[in-house]
Amino acid sequence: MTLTERLREKISRAFYNHGLLCASYPIPIILFTGFCILACCYPLLKLPLPGTGPVEFTTPVKDYSPPPVDSDRKQGEPTEQPEWYVGAPVAYVQQIFVKSSVFPWHKNLLAVDVFRSPLSRAFQLVEEIRNH
Numbered sequence: 001m002t003l004t005e006r007l008r009e010k011i012s013r014a015f016y017n018h019g020l021l022c023a024s025y026p027i028p029i030i031l032f033t034g035f036c037i038l039a040c041c042y043p044l045l046k047l048p049l050p051g052t053g054p055v056e057f058t059t060p061v062k063d064y065s066p067p068p069v070d071s072d073r074k075q076g077e078p079t080e081q082p083e084w085y086v087g088a089p090v091a092y093v094q095q096i097f098v099k100s101s102v103f104p105w106h107k108n109l110l111a112v113d114v115f116r117s118p119l120s121r122a123f124q125l126v127e128e129i130r131n132h
Contacts, residue, residue, distance in 0.1 A: 057082050096129075098122050 022029050041130075066088045100118040102109070 055082070057085065094123065098125060 098118070098121055098123045102114055102117045
């Protein structure tokens with residue numbers, strides 16, 4: 001018996017044993033599969049629904065104090081502050097949008113110029129942030 005035939009035999013035996021297991025215990029296999037699917041889909045519950053825009057939440061930099069912990073608030077009740085806003089901050093994130101265009105567009109410009117012009121603005125912005 002060659003190596004290929006032995007490998008085919010082992011794979012065939014593994015599929016047969018798996019099929020036998022599924023045929024012998026159909027209800028537990030179906031329940032386990034359903035549980036795995038629900039566990040994988042659970043993070044989708046936190047996704048925003050279509051049509052809801054992004055929510056902006058800002059805190060003052062001057063005279064900042066951590067938010068109080070609401071121990072009497074029930075889980076699932078809506079509040080003014082987001083769910084993640086609990087305790088002292090551990091990081092500071094600032095989002096910067098850069099909009100740029102190539103103007104005026106001449107017919108003798110190359111496609112590479114389309115990338116160079118906007119990227120030069122981004123490099124200037126990065127340099128300014130590093131020097132801040």
